[in-house]
Amino acid sequence: MYLPFSRLALLIGMVWVGLVSTSLGQGLLISSEHDFRHPLPRVMPPIRPGQPGFLYDIAKLEVDASIRNQVAEVQVAQTFRNRSSRTLQVKFVFPLPYDGAIDQMTFMVDGQELEGRLLEADQAREIYQSYVRRNQDPALVQWIGTGMFQTQVFPVPAGAVRTVSLRYTQVCKRQGALTDWLLPLSPTKFTSSPIGEINIRGRIRSETRLGNVYSPSHDLEIERDGEKVARFEYKAKATVPRRDFRVLWDTGDEAVQMSVVSHRPDTEKDGYFMLLIQPQFPEVGKEKKKTGKNVILVLDKSGSMRGEKIDQARRAAAYVVDKMRSRDRFTLINYDSRVETFRSELTSGDKETRNDASDYIDSMLAGGSTNIDGALAKALDFSSEADGPAYVVFMTDGQPTVGEKNGMKIADNVKRRLNPQTRLFSLGVGHDVNSRLLDKLASVCLGQTMYVRPGEPLDRVVSQLYDRIGAPALTDAKLELLVDGKEGRTKQLYPSDMYDLFSGDQLVIVGRYRKPGELKIKLTGNFMGSKQVYEFTGEFADKTGSGRNAFVERLWATRRIGQIIDDIDLYGENKELVDELINLSKKHGILTPYTAYLAEEQTDINDMSRGRRLAQGNLKALAEEAGESAFRQRSFKSQLKSAGRAGDLADSLGGQLNQGMPAGGKGASSGLGQQLNVIPPPPGAPKQADKAPQQAGKARQSVRQIGGRTFFLKGDRYVDSQATAEQIAKAKEVEQFSDAYFDLIEKLGERSKAFLAESTKLLVVIDDKAYVIVPPSPKAETPAKP
Numbered sequence: 087m088y089l090p091f092s093r094l095a096l097l098i099g100m101v102w103v104g105l106v107s108t109s110l111g112q113g114l115l116i117s118s119e120h121d122f123r124h125p126l127p128r129v130m131p132p133i134r135p136g137q138p139g140f141l142y143d144i145a146k147l148e149v150d151a152s153i154r155n156q157v158a159e160v161q162v163a164q165t166f167r168n169r170s171s172r173t174l175q176v177k178f179v180f181p182l183p184y185d186g187a188i189d190q191m192t193f194m195v196d197g198q199e200l201e202g203r204l205l206e207a208d209q210a211r212e213i214y215q216s217y218v219r220r221n222q223d224p225a226l227v228q229w230i231g232t233g234m235f236q237t238q239v240f241p242v243p244a245g246a247v248r249t250v251s252l253r254y255t256q257v258c259k260r261q262g263a264l265t266d267w268l269l270p271l272s273p274t275k276f277t278s279s280p281i282g283e284i285n286i287r288g289r290i291r292s293e294t295r296l297g298n299v300y301s302p303s304h305d306l307e308i309e310r311d312g313e314k315v316a317r318f319e320y321k322a323k324a325t326v327p328r329r330d331f332r333v334l335w336d337t338g339d340e341a342v343q344m345s346v347v348s349h350r351p352d353t354e355k356d357g358y359f360m361l362l363i364q365p366q367f368p369e370v371g372k373e374k375k376k377t378g379k380n381v382i383l384v385l386d387k388s389g390s391m392r393g394e395k396i397d398q399a400r401r402a403a404a405y406v407v408d409k410m411r412s413r414d415r416f417t418l419i420n421y422d423s424r425v426e427t428f429r430s431e432l433t434s435g436d437k438e439t440r441n442d443a444s445d446y447i448d449s450m451l452a453g454g455s456t457n458i459d460g461a462l463a464k465a466l467d468f469s470s471e472a473d474g475p476a477y478v479v480f481m482t483d484g485q486p487t488v489g490e491k492n493g494m495k496i497a498d499n500v501k502r503r504l505n506p507q508t509r510l511f512s513l514g515v516g517h518d519v520n521s522r523l524l525d526k527l528a529s530v531c532l533g534q535t536m537y538v539r540p541g542e543p544l545d546r547v548v549s550q551l552y553d554r555i556g557a558p559a560l561t562d563a564k565l566e567l568l569v570d571g572k573e574g575r576t577k578q579l580y581p582s583d584m585y586d587l588f589s590g591d592q593l594v595i596v597g598r599y600r601k602p603g604e605l606k607i608k609l610t611g612n613f614m615g616s617k618q619v620y621e622f623t624g625e626f627a628d629k630t631g632s633g634r635n636a637f638v639e640r641l642w643a644t645r646r647i648g649q650i651i652d653d654i655d656l657y658g659e660n661k662e663l664v665d666e667l668i669n670l671s672k673k674h675g676i677l678t679p680y681t682a683y684l685a686e687e688q689t690d691i692n693d694m695s696r697g698r699r700l701a702q703g704n705l706k707a708l709a710e711e712a713g714e715s716a717f718r719q720r721s722f723k724s725q726l727k728s729a730g731r732a733g734d735l736a737d738s739l740g741g742q743l744n745q746g747m748p749a750g751g752k753g754a755s756s757g758l759g760q761q762l763n764v765i766p767p768p769p770g771a772p773k774q775a776d777k778a779p780q781q782a783g784k785a786r787q788s789v790r791q792i793g794g795r796t797f798f799l800k801g802d803r804y805v806d807s808q809a810t811a812e813q814i815a816k817a818k819e820v821e822q823f824s825d826a827y828f829d830l831i832e833k834l835g836e837r838s839k840a841f842l843a844e845s846t847k848l849l850v851v852i853d854d855k856a857y858v859i860v861p862p863s864p865k866a867e868t869p870a871k872p
Contacts, residue, residue: 223845302637407447809849
């Protein structure tokens, strides 16, 4: 069987006798009984086994994908558990809303193959609308107008578990140089409790070298098996997915692969773009002995490092020394009140020197004060001797207490002594560090600051850092972007500066473009002493109709917010920066400790004067240079600036505020200290972002993302963040399931379905007109008409 349809992906559903459902690998159980209404389940407080009603949950979802070139062979296994007190008679049903092509579909329930049939869009429309009207449940509105595929009926006894398996072949969508595999996950929110376990595994094989492999939706574990194979994996437990699963990749024969994704929903405004750069350089041969690294490791051994921290510092230093080779040059600096060095100059990383350095490391003892200025001065002296880029790895767990103690003066001293080829990587260990100083050092040294939480293994962080900078690199990298042959048509790129590209270290750049047209990218740099030039062509779209690439805009907004906070922190605030911070947070729902007041129910999000006063008051907390609050603020800011995808970090503070903010209660901005306590932990800590739905039933979410828009809970309804005061005042009320409601679906089509599929009161702006979608008036429960 061959089924062509619009954006390729498979949506799976489970349905009561003859009714419909949802998405690729994810299903729904939908009642077809006509005696009472049976709306789909939502996540709720713990339920009792055998509780009456229409209740089921998804115990497990497993997906295996084998992708070769542009064709994916996918196997899905989804385990449902009947939580009700009666047998459910169900069908396995999925809509077909994406473009592409699927064939070779095979369905099995507990190992038994089921037959199925295809319903065209017109036939399926009647079933969708019938369900929505009869059960007074808007959940299936989003699939009206699509075809469906359904199996024969099978039973699920009370308390029983059924595993539905599906195998299919899928042709993946292409956009420019990127291939795009999409697995819809968001429909799984229709479950009475969070999904017990999600496992998604895939293997991508190519005839040519694989370049970028990137997920705009999820944090994946990616491993490469040679040049032409990559494996990815995603695991989660007790979660309700809030976005579809996507993986993008490109191929080519260049040592550096580049691809661009653009997004321009409004032709009257600047567009957004994301540039992926994946360097994969060959390993340096033994004959290239003059192309090694220059590494300067600076270790804090002041009194506050006693105990486990000094042991971890020794292990971290030993790891770096063990990775040295004869072609590399290095030295060790340790400091307390005084500054000491392993050797008086950069020295070769031969075996004898490494052994001597190991003994030196073992002899380190913690004690004394903290001479940061002196340690950095010595490190910069060494870096001036380097015959190429010098990588300074600087560790500290405290504030300067000896020598120059003013953080900004220390940064000025570093800037004055700085060699253009010096790259400074600062590691702030624990809450007592002067985090503002470390961020200032990163700003002036083309470097990066990493914050190591109390209890987080320092040696692991250092080893991961060195594995990165120890790889072959394109040094002194420079990027040139031309649109239709002209400069100056791009702006606000993040990161804004490039220096070295390390092999295997994917670089994600986001920015804005003023004019659409042909894009020419030129990347230059030095590799093993030779100048290299890499060129790429792409396209900046004039207009993008769908929301498929909307993640690019939100990722740009995430990084821009991080940069704004950094500018305010290091150089002081001004009205323009504060207003931009508020507007970006409001539009994209990216809450920060300074804009969390937006989530308060009593806040008028259009009252900029009051909002500015609140944000300015909260921003005063950036005056703190050290301590837990300062550490959390700057760690959060750093994560925003380097975010690899829009969803995870940008949603984290909002999701955690949702958990702690009961409906009608005080908002998070009742105290900045309280807000800072919910700033998400750095990468590597347990993921919390997807767990907010578990709090449903205890508290209503104060901020939601629906259809690519941000909505704030205000009183008894969610309000579109882009609605003006005038639009709110003139909003037209539309009752769910009325004739006007279904007319609106037909009139607005795809633009309205995500919003009209919500079961709560909602104010949304579509085509500059505001609508208030209200639930139907309560009525006595009576048997629904067929």
